[in-house]
Amino acid sequence: MIIADIEAIPLRIPFKAGTKSDASAWGDSNLPAADSLLVKVRTDQGLVGWGEAFGFRAVASAKLAIDQLIAPLCVGQNATRIESLMRDVQKKLHIYGRGGALAFAISAVDIALWDIAGKAANMPLCRLLGGGATELPCYASMVRFSNPSLVRTSVRQAIDAGFGTLKLHEIALPAIRAAREEAGPDIELTLDVNCLWTLYEARQTAEELKAVDLKWLEEPLWPPENFDGLAELRRTSGIPIAAGENVYTLTDFERLLAARAVDFVQPSPAKMGGVSELRKVFPLAAIHNIPVMLHSFYDGPGLLAAIHATAALGTAYSMTEWRWFDLQATIYGDALSPNGGRISVPQGSGLGIDPDPDVIQDLPLEINDDGKLRADEKSPMVFYRTVMVDGLSIFYRESGRPDAPTLLLLHGFPSSSRMYEPLLTRLSAHFHLVAPDYPGFGHSDAPGAKAFSYTFDHIAQVMEHFTEALGLDRYTLYIQDYGGPVGFRLAIARPERVQALIIQNAVAHDEGLGPLWQKRREFWADRAANEADLRANFLSFAATKQRHIGSNPNPETLDPDRWTDEFAFLSRPGEADIQSDLFYDYRTNVTNYLAWSAWLRLNQPPTLVIWGCYDPSFLVAETAAYQRDLPGAEVHILDAGHFALYEKPDEISKLVGDFLGRTLSQPAELEQ
Numbered sequence: 293m294i295i296a297d298i299e300a301i302p303l304r305i306p307f308k309a310g311t312k313s314d315a316s317a318w319g320d321s322n323l324p325a326a327d328s329l330l331v332k333v334r335t336d337q338g339l340v341g342w343g344e345a346f347g348f349r350a351v352a353s354a355k356l357a358i359d360q361l362i363a364p365l366c367v368g369q370n371a372t373r374i375e376s377l378m379r380d381v382q383k384k385l386h387i388y389g390r391g392g393a394l395a396f397a398i399s400a401v402d403i404a405l406w407d408i409a410g411k412a413a414n415m416p417l418c419r420l421l422g423g424g425a426t427e428l429p430c431y432a433s434m435v436r437f438s439n440p441s442l443v444r445t446s447v448r449q450a451i452d453a454g455f456g457t458l459k460l461h462e463i464a465l466p467a468i469r470a471a472r473e474e475a476g477p478d479i480e481l482t483l484d485v486n487c488l489w490t491l492y493e494a495r496q497t498a499e500e501l502k503a504v505d506l507k508w509l510e511e512p513l514w515p516p517e518n519f520d521g522l523a524e525l526r527r528t529s530g531i532p533i534a535a536g537e538n539v540y541t542l543t544d545f546e547r548l549l550a551a552r553a554v555d556f557v558q559p560s561p562a563k564m565g566g567v568s569e570l571r572k573v574f575p576l577a578a579i580h581n582i583p584v585m586l587h588s589f590y591d592g593p594g595l596l597a598a599i600h601a602t603a604a605l606g607t608a609y610s611m612t613e614w615r616w617f618d619l620q621a622t623i624y625g626d627a628l629s630p631n632g633g634r635i636s637v638p639q640g641s642g643l644g645i646d647p648d649p650d651v652i653q654d655l656p657l658e659i660n661d662d663g664k665l666r667a668d669e670k671s672p673m674v675f676y677r678t679v680m681v682d683g684l685s686i687f688y689r690e691s692g693r694p695d696a697p698t699l700l701l702l703h704g705f706p707s708s709s710r711m712y713e714p715l716l717t718r719l720s721a722h723f724h725l726v727a728p729d730y731p732g733f734g735h736s737d738a739p740g741a742k743a744f745s746y747t748f749d750h751i752a753q754v755m756e757h758f759t760e761a762l763g764l765d766r767y768t769l770y771i772q773d774y775g776g777p778v779g780f781r782l783a784i785a786r787p788e789r790v791q792a793l794i795i796q797n798a799v800a801h802d803e804g805l806g807p808l809w810q811k812r813r814e815f816w817a818d819r820a821a822n823e824a825d826l827r828a829n830f831l832s833f834a835a836t837k838q839r840h841i842g843s844n845p846n847p848e849t850l851d852p853d854r855w856t857d858e859f860a861f862l863s864r865p866g867e868a869d870i871q872s873d874l875f876y877d878y879r880t881n882v883t884n885y886l887a888w889s890a891w892l893r894l895n896q897p898p899t900l901v902i903w904g905c906y907d908p909s910f911l912v913a914e915t916a917a918y919q920r921d922l923p924g925a926e927v928h929i930l931d932a933g934h935f936a937l938y939e940k941p942d943e944i945s946k947l948v949g950d951f952l953g954r955t956l957s958q959p960a961e962l963e964q
Contacts, residue, residue, distance in 0.1 A: 293335045293336065293337050293339070293370065293371045293372055293408075293412065294335060294336040294368060294369070294370060294371060295333060295334075295335060295336075295366050295367050295368065295369050295370075295371045295405075296334050296335055296336045296367065297332075297333070297334045297367065298331065298332070298333050298334075298358065298362070298363040298366060298367060298401065298404075299331070299332045299333075299334075300329060300330075300331055300354070300355040300358040300359055300397075300400075301329070301330040301331070301332060301652060301656075302327065302328070302329050302330075302351050302352070302355055302656065302657035302658075302659050303327065303328045303329070303330065303623070303651065303652065303655050303656060303657055304325045304326075304327050304328075304655055304656070304657035304693065305325055305326050305327075305328065305619045305620060305621050305622070305623075305651070305655050306324060306325040306619070306620045306655075306694050307323065307324060307325060307326070307617065307618055307619055307620065307694075308618045308619065308620050311618050311763065313435040313436060313437060316435065316436040316461055316486065317461075317486035317487075318348040318349070318589075323435075324693075324694025324695050324724075324763075325693075325694050325695065326347065326348070326591075326617060326619060327347045327348055327349075327351045327657055328344065328347040328351070328590065328591065328592055328623065329344065329345040329347050329350075329351045329354050329355055329396075329400065330342060330343070330344055330400075330592055330593065330623070330647060330652070331343040331344065331345065331358060331397075331400040331401055331403075331404050331593075332404070333366075333371070333401065333404040333405060333407075333408060335371050335408060339371075339408050339411050339412060340408070340411075340646075341403075341404035341405055341406070341407035341408035341409075341411065341642065342403075342404055342407050342592070342593045342643065342646060342647060343399070343400035343401055343402065343403035343404030343405075343407065343566065343593050343594070343597075344399075344400050344403060344562050344590060344592040344593040344594035344595075344597075345358075345393075345396035345397050345399060345400035345562055345594075346396040346399070346560065346562045346563045346589075346590065346594070347590060350392070350393045350396055351657065351659070352659050353392075353393035354393045354394075354396045354397040354400070355397075355659055356393075357393055357394045357396075357397035357398075358397045358400065358401065361385055361388070361394070361397075362381060362385070362397055362398060362401055363401075365380070365381050365384060365385075366381065366401060371405055371408055371409075372409065372412070374402065374405045374406060374409060374568055375568045377405075378398065378401075378402050378405075378565070378566070378568050378569075381398060381401075382398065382565075385398075390540050390541055391538075391540040395540050395563060395564060395565065396562060396563055398565055398566065399561060399562050399563055399564065399565055399566040399594070400562065400566070400593075400594075401566070402565060402566025402567060402568050402569075403561065403562070403566045403567055403593050403594060403597045403643075404593065405566075406420075406566065406567040406568075406597070406642075406643075407593065407642040407643045408642065409642070410641050410642030410643065411641045411642040413641070414641050415641060416600065416637070416638065416639050416640060416641060416642070416643075416644050417567070417596075417597070417600035417601075417604075417642055417643055417644070418599075418600040418601075418603040418604040418637055419604075421567075421571060421600065421601060421604035421605060422604045422605065423604060424600075424602075424603035424604035424605070424606075424637070425603045425637060426603070426636065426637050426639070427634050427635065427636050427637060428599060428602055428603060428606075428610070428611065428612050428634065428635050428637060429456075429457070429611045429612070429633060429634055429635075430455075430611055430612040430613070430614045430630050430633060430634060430635045431455060431456075431457035431458060431459055431480075431482070431611050431612075431613060431614065431633075432450040432453070432455040432457075432458050432459065432614055432616040433458075433459040433461075433484075433589055433613045433614060433615050433616055434446055434447075434450065434458060434459060434460060434461060434616045435461060435616070435617065436461040436462055436463070437462070437467060438462065438463075438464055438467055439467070440466050440467050440469075440470035441470075443460075443462060443467045443470045443471050443474070444470050444471070444473075444474040446616070447470075447471050447474040447475050447479075448474055450616055451475065451479060453630075453633075454630070454631065454632035454633040454634075455479075455614075455616075455630075455633045456478075456479060456480060456633050457479070457480040457481075457482065457507065457611065457633070458471070458475065458479060458480070458481055458482070458616075459481075459482045459483070459484055459510070459613065460481060460482070460483045460484070461483075461484050461485075461486065462483065462485075463485050463488055465497075465500055465501075468483060468501070468504055469503075469504065471504075472503075472504045472505070477505070480507045481504065481505070481506055481507060482506060482507045482508045482509075482510060482534070483501070483504075483506050483508075483509050483510060484510035484511055484534075485509070485510070485511065485512055486511055487511045487512075487513060487514045487515065487516045487538070488512065488514065489512055489513060489514065490513070490514065491513060491518070491521040491524060491525060494512045494513055494525050494529075495525065495528065495529065498512075498525065498528075498529035498530075498531055501531060502529075502530065502531065506531055506532070507532065508531070508532040508533060508534040508555060508556050509529075509531045509532065509533055509534070510533075510534040510535065510537075510558070511534070511535050511537065511538070512525060512533065513525065516535065516538040516539075517538075517539075517544070519547055519548050519551040519553040520551055520553070522535060522548075522551070522553035522554065523551045523552050523553040526552070526553060526554070526555065532555035532556065533553065533554050533555055533556075534554055534555065534556040534557075534558055534585060535548065535553065535554050535557070535558060536548065536554065536557045536558035536559050536560070536573075536587065537558050537559075537560045537563065537587040537589075538563075539559065539564065540563070540564050540565070541564070541565075541569075542569060542572050542573065542576070545557065545559065545573050545576055545577075546576060549576060549577060549579075549580040549582060550580075552580075554582060555582065555583075556582065556583050556584075556585045557573065557577050557582050557583070557584055557585070558584075558585050558586065558587045559573045559584070559586060559587065560586065560587035560588070560589075560594075561586065561588070561594050561597040561598050561601065562588075562590055562593075562594030562597070563587070566597065567597050567600075567601060570586075570597070570601055571601060571605060574601075574605040574606070583606075583607055583609040583610060584602075584605070584606055584607070584610055585609075585610060585611060585613075586598040586601065586602055586606075586610075586612070586613065587613060588612060588613045588614075588615075589613060589615050590615065591615060591617075591619075591622055591623045591624070592623040592624075592647060593643055593647075595612075595615075595628075596628075596638065596643040596644065596645065597643065598612060598613070599612055599635060599637055599638070600637065600638075600643065600644075603637045612635050614630050614635065621648075621651050621654075621655060622648075622651070623647045623648060623651055624645050624647065624648060625648045625651070627645050627648075628645060654673065673691060673720065674689055674690070674691045674713070674716045674717060674720075675689070675690045675691065676689055676735075677689075677690060678735075678736075679758065679761050679762065680761075681754055681757045681758045681761050682753075682754055682757055684731055684736065684737040684739070684754065685736065685737045686728055686729065686731070686736045686737070686754070686758050687709070687728070687729045687734055687735035687736045688709060688726055688727060688728040688729065688758070688762075689709045689710075689712065689713070689716055689725075689726075689727040690716075690724075690725065690726050690727075691716040691717065691719075691720035691724075691725045692716075692719065692720035692721070692722070692723050692724040692725050693720075693724055694724050695724070696722060696723050696724045697722075697723050697724065697766075697767075697768065697791070697952065697956050698723070698724045698725075698726060698764055698766065698767040698768070699715070699719070699723050699724070699725045699726070699767065699768050699770050699794075699948075699952075700726055700727075700759065700764065700767040700768070700769055700770065700779075701715065701716075701725060701726065701727035701770045701775075702727075702728075702755070702769065702770065702771050702772070702774075702775030702776075702778050702779045703727065703729070703730070703733070703734075703772060703773075703774065703775055704772045704773025704774045704775055704797075704798075704934075704935070705773055705774045705871075705875075706733075706831075706836065706839075706858045706859075706861060706862050706871065707733075707773075707858060707935065708729045708733050708734025708735070708861070709727035709728060709729050709734055710734065711772070711935060711937060711938070712725070712727040712770075712937070714937050714938070714941030714944075714945065715770075715937065715941075715944070715945060715948065718941065718942070718945040719945055719948065719949055722949065722952075722953075723949075723952065726762065726764065726767075728755065728758055730751050730754070730755070730774070730778070731744060731746075731751060731754055732744070732746055732867070732870040732871075732874070733861075734861070738864070738866070738867070738870060740866050740869065740870075741866065741869040741870050741872075741873050745873075746870050746871075746873040746874040746877065747873075747874070747877040747880070748774075748777045748778060748781065748874070748877055748878070748880060748881060749781065749877075749880070751778055751874075752777075752778045752781035752782055752785070755778055755782060756782055756785060756786065759782075759789070764789070765789055766789055766791055767789060767790070767791060768790075768791050768792040768793070768794060768952060768956070769782065769783060769790055769792075769793050769794070770794040770796070770948075771793070771794070771795055771796070771798045772796040772797055772798050772935075772937075773797060773798055773910075773934070775798055776795070776798025776799060776800060776881075777878070777881040777884070779793075779798070780800060780884070780888045780891070783891070783897075784887070784888070784891055787891075787895065790897060791897075791898075791955075791956060792897055792898040792899065792900070792951075792952065792955050792956065793897050793898070793899040793900070794899075794900045794902070794948060794951070795899065795900070795901045795902070795918065796901075796902045796903070796904075796936060796937065796944075797902075797903055797904055797907050797910050797934050797935075797936065798910070799885075799910050799914050800885055800888045800889060800892070800914075800917070800918070801885055801889060801914055801917035801918075802882070802885060803911065803913045803914055803916070803917045804910050804911050804913065804914030804917065805882075805909075805910070805911070806908065806909060806910070806911045808908060808909055809909070811825070811829075812826075812830070812875075812878075813879075815875075815876065816876065816878070816879035819876055823872065826872060826875070827868055827872060830875065831862050831868055831871060831872075833855075833859045836855045836858050836859045836862065837852075837855040837859075838908055839855070839908065839909070839933075839934050839935070840854055840855050840933055840934065840935055840938075841906075841933065842904075842906035842907050842908040842933040842934060843906045843908065843933075844906040844932075844933050844939075849939070850933075850938075850939070851938070854935070854938060889917075889921050892918075892921040892922055893921045893922075896922060896924065897922075898924075898951075898955040899918070899922050899924075899925040899926070900925070900926045900928075900947065900948065900951040901915050901918050901919075901925055901926065901927040901928070902928050902930065902936060902944055902947060902948075903915050903927070903928070903929045903930065903936070904930055904931075904932035904933045904934055904935070904936030904939070904940075905929050905930065905931060905932070906931070906932060906933040906934075907933055907934040908933075908934070909934060910934065912929060915927050915929060926951060928947055930943065930944075
């Protein structure tokens with residue numbers, strides 16, 4: 293059976309909206325996604341095996357190692373000679389080091405070959421390794437929060453899910469103590485600080501940690517290969533020590549164990565050579581009477597390799613590490629999940645489960661041949677999501693890489709986030725785009741006008757809380773029509789979050805209001821006397837159509853579905869009351885124009901102004917008013933209407949992309 297092909301498949305799985313985390317060894321604070329690298333090995337007989345390399349920031353490097361170094365050595369070789377093939381690969385590549393991304397990549401290929409071996413034998417990997425349990429205890433391995441309140445919440449959620457043992461990644465004593473207080477005395481806690489301290493620092497901290505009653509303290513010392521220091525800390529602190537995740541060779545595991553440095557040894561199958569090397573650690577640990585607690589801080593074939601090896605070779609003390617991440621998808625979907633703090637060992641052949649093809653198709657992480665991250669110039673992948681904000685279900689559209697610069701897209705009247713679909717697909721290669729529907733608009737909740745105060749202040753407040761729920765702490769504001777008054781309120785309330793402004797037919801000066809606004813001012817002056825006229829005209833089908841057509845000399849180029857759909861939205865029960873209330877409050881926007889103008893003059897945010905000249909409501913003269921406040925603003929007047937993005941999607945997308953490319957490298961510091 294010959295290896296025919298090896299394919300490295302990078303994935304980027306986003307966290308669920310609102311997930312919070314602090315900076316840690318695997319990523320920055322509020323990590324937006326978890327990157328993984330799967331490996332697919334195909335044989336000439338049609339068998340396919342799956343492996344996994346340790347991921348996060350190492351994905352691109354490990355993929356490069358597979359594509360350029362490992363695959364050329366393996367393709368064409370006998371897939372059944374796993375250990376001898378992997379030994380040859382290691383010997384030929386040892387001059388590049390025996391750890392890091394190269395070791396991760398070798399591990400992935402090795403795991404995939406063992407998956408093939410199990411499938412060829414028609415038995416689960418655990419049986420191939422000698423038999424074993426069908427179910428294992430597991431512990432929840434949590435992200436770092438630092439905030440004691442967030443720690444308490446996550447600890448409670450894990451306990452409620454049935455876990456009796458939890459792993460913290462906290463480094464601040466208040467957060468660690470909060471975990472113990474929330475967990476109570478009967479829950480086992482372990483603590484992984486990712487090689488944080490010198491021996492002296494660890495000794496000092498260990499005194500404080502004794503009261504926390506840890507099952508083990510993991511990787512306390514820098515550098516991680518300071519085995520003698522670990523042994524000394526173990527001897528003097530009285531706290532059990534665990535390590536091994538960053539040990540790559542059998543020789544170094546022997547050194548670690550001979551130094552009596554640990555109470556628990558933690559080889560990592562996706563880091564130290566895969567199943568071939570991993571299975572040799574178990575008898576070595578048994579000689580030293582040390583339990584093996586595999587490190588498996590990943591979700592794919594590496595996790596399954598850990599489960600099967602533990603089932604076959606572990607002891608009664610062995611547990612499986614379950615990464616307690618709140619992701620939008622998982623590599624195996626519902627086919628693999630713990631229940632009551634225990635995990636079933638898959639009994640299918642090989643690893644027992646193949647990755648979910650939908651996850652692979654829907655959540656790729658694109659990497660160039662040179663190892664640099666990329667994405668398609670036009671990615672069609674737009675996600676349609678909801679999040680609870682202030683008791684309301686807020687609908688939003690989202691596209692792009694969550695770690696890319698964020699555009700917060702605030703829509704106009706009577707549209708919704710749908711108006712930004714052209715940008716969501718065209719700019720997702722380089723930016724993270726988020727477009728919410730306001731309360732009362734689109735697919736967001738629309739409580740009646742008597743139950744919810746439809747004012748721009750209130751909507752801006754909900755949108756501020758929406759950004760906090762999604763963890764958006766830096767963004768460019770793209771504002772159109774009603775997005776202007778919502779966006780300016782956000783900018784003034786939280787100026788530190790605003791990196792730049794993109795203004796498309798949104799007014800902040802009296803010059804921008806055309807003759808149509810005289811009738812609207814009469815409504816503001818005497819609502820009771822003018823309410824009927826407003827509803828008959830402002831909310832009519834004719835007015836809805838006119839907002840799109842304006843003075844456009846070629847109305848036949850405009851899609852009538854847009855105003856037909858918007859009018860259907862305006863015709864929903866209770867919608868006229870909502871929109872009447874909100875438009876009555878529009879008078880407060882005009883009152884705020886001077887304050888908004890002053891804020892622009894004071895802060896001089898990088899600004900792009902895009903204006904559709906056929907707009908019947910907002911005059912082109914508004915662009916000169918913006919230039920008066922912002923002499924450095926970039927202004928483009930287009931042959932388009934109020935909803936210019938529908939008419940000039942490619943032109944506007946290029947303007948936005950070029951503008952942000954020039955400006956975001958030097959973000960402005962804004963003040964109130």
